[in-house]
Amino acid sequence: MTVVFQKTKGLTDNPTHYCPGCTHGIIHRLVGEVLEELGVLDNAIGVAPVGCSVFAYNYFNCDMQQAAHGRAPAVATGIKRVRPDNFVFTYQGDGDLASIGTAEIVHAAHRGEKISTVFVNNAIYGMTGGQMAPTTLIGQKATTAPYGRDEAHSGRPIRISEMLSTIHGAKFVERVAVNTPANIRKAKKAIKECFQIQLEGKGFGIVEVLSTCPTNWGLTPEEAMKWLEDNMIPYYPLGNFRRPEEVE
Amino acid sequence: MEERIIIAGFGGQGVMAMGQLLTYAGMIEDKKVSWLPSYGPEMRGGTANCSVIISDEAVGSPVVIDSTAAIVMNRPSLDKFENLVIPNGRLLINSSLIDREATRDDIEIYYIPANEIADSIGNSRVANMVMLGAYLEAVEPVKVESILEAFTKVFGENRAHLLPINKEALEKGAEAARKQKEAIV
């Protein structure tokens, strides 16, 4: 029998806890495949956040540390500074990175830490039950924004990639989505390029991945993909914001 | 023997350095020593001071509140520390910058025109060493040689060329104190 597809060695055999239809599974696989393809699995140290992907340490098949809420870039900094020859990455959600952890991500980027961040943006707090995130869209309902996000009350959703691309130390910034096969392929390409930036010692890199949360959005997985396309991409445009050659 | 000294002046007069020299010299002579600075915003421009203890016994409290001697480099320091000197203790006043006399009559008081003496040997910045020289003469807690040995330890080898002028300042201060000591005793 010919093997036409097999699970990446970048992931363990542990069954994930993610909800049906959640795109964390896709993103995990992309990260796992890239770690394997770049040959860094044996050398990698990953940092898991607090939020839906808190158990990422059980899924990525490499050494892992679990960090306090928002502090993954600081933990990764500590690891990379004492182990500069290891590949160090963080995997963080939007509550973790874009709310409580803004200081840590901004300053890790600012110092040009040679770490890579996978930032999963699904516009909501998933693990705690659908509360409003800094990335929640205007009018989008959340358990702490039952009437929909009101700009006058909570401001506009924060655009992390645009913000980080103004920071000199950030050498790679790209926003991708995992709502279609074509976008998934582009997402993997971006993650690979981002990780290579670290391997080449060029500085900080981040890939923002627009992701779905069918459970907390109250939609079927298919509807959620459509909602991402219709609502998130217009506000969070896809594309590359920064490559090393653009930074002088 | 236990000497508990307060050295005070405004920032830039070298009061911390005087204390460190004295402390280091005590250590060289195998005495028990401690140096405790005042710290905080007052270090900039206001009154700075340090407490030095040189003792034959282990140093207990490093805070000096009943000083055997006080070296005051400016007027606010005299006002603040004159009354902390124990009876029969010593008070050394930089009379170049302090326009009043001490009010105590139960202590030995020395008036040293430290800035004038420093100027007369060509370096106004060694006024602190003039005062230190006067103090060493008045009390003899450590040998002058130990202070000189401590000099490069405290200030670094790259300041070794300043040793002669500082030595001269110590001697001039001692000379000024000697005359007054004879008058007191």
Add this chain to the structure above:
Amino acid sequence: MAKVLMKGNEAIGAAAIKAGCKYFFGYPITPQSELPEYMSRELPKVGGIFLQAESEVAAINMVYGAAGAGERVMTSSSSPGISLKQEGITYIAGAELPCLIVNIMRGGPGLGSIQPSQTDYFQATRGGGNGDYRLVVLAPADVQELVDLIIEGFDIADQYRNPVMILGDGMIGQMMEPVEFTTPKQRELSEKDWATVGTGGKRNPNIINSLYIDPESLEKHNIKLQEKYKIIKENEVKVESYNIEDADVVIAAYGTTARIAKTAISKLEKEGYKVGLIRPISLWPYPYDEFNKISDRCKGILTVEMNSGQMVDDVKIAVDGRFPVSFYGRTGGMVPTPDAIIERVKEIYGGEK
């Protein structure tokens, strides 16, 4: 090595480097800033790294990462900054990572003052962060002891995979005293085979973690931690006592306050009073048993602290009603004087010697 005169804060740095610590993550705050300054100057010379973090929160989480990667690492701060570090400290304790944390205490609460105090005793010995955890807390009284405890502290941290806190006050950080760097007794330390250094393709992944979502697993983890704390209590108590078998009054004090108490005691002895001293050096584990050695003739215990009465709770636990326990303290950066202590001791004597 010959004696050198060093400021407490700088001596901490020199001792840490001597102990093989090459990594320091911190944030400036008075009265301990000479320490990060010293490390920024000296660590590059030994191939180490000093990093000024964006906040105390980030600094302690960098320590978590570096300790998890198996390296000797430290941070330092002063009271309000230590409050910010509590999140990271409880994670470090939960994940059982070794590291050294220095708190050069200043007056509180809130921004308080920058003058010496001992107001973080509760925070250091009772937790400060969430959860059932303990730090080994060591309180030096002079710069030499500070140096010795820093060097041993790293070994204690590694031996038990537990954070160690050095609890000093602004006075010990700022003062200069002669120090000598000696090699402490060697402890048997095992390989850090739990650290995340990359699997090298040779083993299953190592995971540094304090999350146990299943209650049974978390209880098991907590029981394991408590068993470790029990062993630390048996092995790591440090205390200095003076004349407690023969004293009419015993003073309990730690850190620089104990030095002031010693000055008071020597003055009292000249007047014929018999006063002893218990100076806890390890604040956790606390030297409760030492108080059992106090003679029955003792009229009372006087606890002296630079706070409103914190260690006095441990003294009461230790004497368990055997003696009356009284308290004298100054706060806000005010330092107790020997004379004020003498007055309290004489009150306990009640006029008769």
